[in-house]
Amino acid sequence: MLDITKKLEEQIRALEYELTNELPAEIKRAVALGDLSENAEYHSAKQRQEFVNAHLGQLKRRMAELSLVNLANIPHDRVGFGSTIVVFDQGKGEELTYKLVTSEESDVTKGLISTTSPIGRALVGKKVGDETTVVTPNGKRALEILKVTTIHDEA
Numbered sequence: 001m002l003d004i005t006k007k008l009e010e011q012i013r014a015l016e017y018e019l020t021n022e023l024p025a026e027i028k029r030a031v032a033l034g035d036l037s038e039n040a041e042y043h044s045a046k047q048r049q050e051f052v053n054a055h056l057g058q059l060k061r062r063m064a065e066l067s068l069v070n071l072a073n074i075p076h077d078r079v080g081f082g083s084t085i086v087v088f089d090q091g092k093g094e095e096l097t098y099k100l101v102t103s104e105e106s107d108v109t110k111g112l113i114s115t116t117s118p119i120g121r122a123l124v125g126k127k128v129g130d131e132t133t134v135v136t137p138n139g140k141r142a143l144e145i146l147k148v149t150t151i152h153d154e155a
Contacts, residue, residue: 004104007061023049062104074151079123081115084153085121089124090142098123119143 023045030042057148074080084099098113100123106114111121119141126145134141 004102005063007104009061012056012059012063015052015059019049019052019056023052075125075154076150077148078125078127078150079145079148080125080150083123084149085123085145086147087143088146090144092141095146100124 020104026045027049027056030036030039033039033041036042051122063067074082079085079100081100081102086095086097086104088094096111098111098119100115100120101112103114103116106117110124115121115124118136119134121142122132123145126148128148130146131142131144134143
């Protein structure tokens, strides 16, 4: 989780720099060109400014949400945020390994799934031996939990 907060902090710094340094200079240059009603450079810079402002707000809200994650609330014996889970997919007849991460870190091809994804939601709170059915865009999948390594085990 430190990686994601570090990435978010870097993105926030970059956007704040753009918002306070680069965009004002761009707008000033565009204003110097004259008539603002037909000034494409001015309108483009103002649109970028609005976009950067909105994106910056989203990133700051996400940082605030991540700061509320309390490791003490993550279970030691069940699937939770940061857990690595080995499941048996009964439909495919194979073992799969997933790690529950934030939505920003998710990458299904690497087995990193978000806690808010259908599979993530189905696995949270389960323990070894539990079975769960996941409704995905490709249909229902029956998963049996074979092994759980929690964030506490990895620390």
